Amino acid sequence: MSKLVPKVPGVPGATRRASYSASTKRALIDVAEGLFADHGYAGTSLDAIVSGARVTKGALYHHFSGKQALFEAVFERVEIESAKRIQKALRSEKDPWRKASLGLRSFLAVVREGTYRRIVIQDGPAVRGYERYREQEERSTFANVVEIVRATLEAGAWDLDEDMLQTFARIFFGAMSAAGESVATAVDPEAAAQRVESAVGFLLAGIQALVDQGTDLETVITGAAAPGDEA
Amino acid sequence: MSKLVPKVPGVPGATRRASYSASTKRALIDVAEGLFADHGYAGTSLDAIVSGARVTKGALYHHFSGKQALFEAVFERVEIESAKRIQKALRSEKDPWRKASLGLRSFLAVVREGTYRRIVIQDGPAVRGYERYREQEERSTFANVVEIVRATLEAGAWDLDEDMLQTFARIFFGAMSAAGESVATAVDPEAAAQRVESAVGFLLAGIQALVDQGTDLETVITGAAAPGDEA
DNA sequence: CGAAGTACGTACCAGCGGTATGTCGGATAC
DNA sequence: GTATCCGACATACCGCTGGTACGTACTTCG
Numbered sequence A, B: 001m002s003k004l005v006p007k008v009p010g011v012p013g014a015t016r017r018a019s020y021s022a023s024t025k026r027a028l029i030d031v032a033e034g035l036f037a038d039h040g041y042a043g044t045s046l047d048a049i050v051s052g053a054r055v056t057k058g059a060l061y062h063h064f065s066g067k068q069a070l071f072e073a074v075f076e077r078v079e080i081e082s083a084k085r086i087q088k089a090l091r092s093e094k095d096p097w098r099k100a101s102l103g104l105r106s107f108l109a110v111v112r113e114g115t116y117r118r119i120v121i122q123d124g125p126a127v128r129g130y131e132r133y134r135e136q137e138e139r140s141t142f143a144n145v146v147e148i149v150r151a152t153l154e155a156g157a158w159d160l161d162e163d164m165l166q167t168f169a170r171i172f173f174g175a176m177s178a179a180g181e182s183v184a185t186a187v188d189p190e191a192a193a194q195r196v197e198s199a200v201g202f203l204l205a206g207i208q209a210l211v212d213q214g215t216d217l218e219t220v221i222t223g224a225a226a227p228g229d230e231a
Numbered sequence C: 001c002g003a004a005g006t007a008c009g010t011a012c013c014a015g016c017g018g019t020a021t022g023t024c025g026g027a028t029a030c
Numbered sequence D: 001g002t003a004t005c006c007g008a009c010a011t012a013c014c015g016c017t018g019g020t021a022c023g024t025a026c027t028t029c030g
Helices: A016-039 A046-052 A057-063 A067-090 A096-112 A115-127 A130-137 A141-155 A162-184 A189-212 B016-039 B046-052 B057-063 B067-090 B096-112 B115-127 B130-137 B141-155 B162-184 B189-212
Strands: none
Touching: A016 A046, A016 A057, A016 A067, A016 A115, A046 A057, A067 A096, A067 A115, A067 A130, A067 A141, A096 A115, A096 A141, A096 A162, A096 A189, A115 A130, A115 A162, A115 B115, A130 B162, A141 A162, A141 A189, A162 A189, A162 B130, A162 B162, A162 B189, A189 B162, A189 B189, B016 B046, B016 B057, B016 B067, B016 B115, B046 B057, B067 B096, B067 B115, B067 B130, B067 B141, B096 B115, B096 B141, B096 B162, B096 B189, B115 B130, B115 B162, B130 B141, B141 B162, B141 B189, B162 B189
């Protein structure tokens, strides 16, 4: 692959066709992301997408196997992009507890923008199955949470098994998602975000308190989990 | 059955027509609930519903304004029914901490049955808006969580404002929903449920520890929420 | 230059949610 | 009893949507 015309200036190693192809594919994803974010999956027609991208359904079905496949491409990109943003913010902190707090704040910022909320949190589980939804989350945003939880809990010199760590991460992730939606739809998002940070911070402080006083997991694993235990 | 009078035996004050009407309406909701739970909202056609209920679309559109309205009726019933079950289980306990644990267990039991999971958690937010979703949750399942959180935190002799309490409840509710889904789809649901109970129990124990040592909210509301605070 | 294949455009279809209209039987007034 | 009315459906139909089959022009390669 070389010579004469096929090369494109900016993109080495790519032919014109490949470049054009990539361009239209990207245009489709771009337009779809906007429409999905604004009107939801069901509220967005393929006609609207292809018209927005100034192509036809033939082009769409050449690049994607269908509407759902296009949504998955959009979903994946939004997910990865958001995870990157959060991860980037996390690098500035080293202390695990502060890192957790910072991660929460970054997440709330991402969620408040709407695209992630609508595409990933709201439509994601319904359009894909929960399994596929989870599968993707597992290696992006959720992975960040796992990392933070691991660092935080290991700071307490604990060694809990992987399943338990995943459970903690799931719980925190769910809490953050729900909190994110409530923050985004609150009348005063700033104040709501502040409250969420306080509440989560309080939970973390509680864990830290247990760590400090040397309580370990087995103590509360009785099942009843009643700290004021009588019997 | 009996006479040629309009009255129906079991239902005093109701005419035959009203009785028949209520019956078909209920049949529609029943069938729709099953199909929505099995194949999701988008995967269920009105033809399948009316065929299952042995009526026609005319009947459906006589009772409901459309597919979404029918879904909302199903959603509401599932929601209320589930909330009732949980609330019933809660009556047996008085101690707020044990009540919290018991509530969690009941919730996990409900979620594992699938109908609530699919209709309320998965399709609910996508089909209705988040606003409408929240609106309904606000006065059923979520209300239970609020009540428990209130009782639990008040047991610590705190007086946190209503907004903060709602925030805590949101966080716990989100955590429970996510945990519920992960439990339901786990390879070993029993073990997964156990882990969730342990993890949540641990968080509760953390709160209790803070309460015991007299820490109040303001102490951690600094924003950083870093218990090992240095600066 | 010609063969081949990619990257689309065009035309079309089945199924879906939704609507307009017809119809029949129970309820009601006399 | 019977005339009338109206609620509770059934039937037929429509526009739109996702999806498919097929045609075609432009590139790329030999």
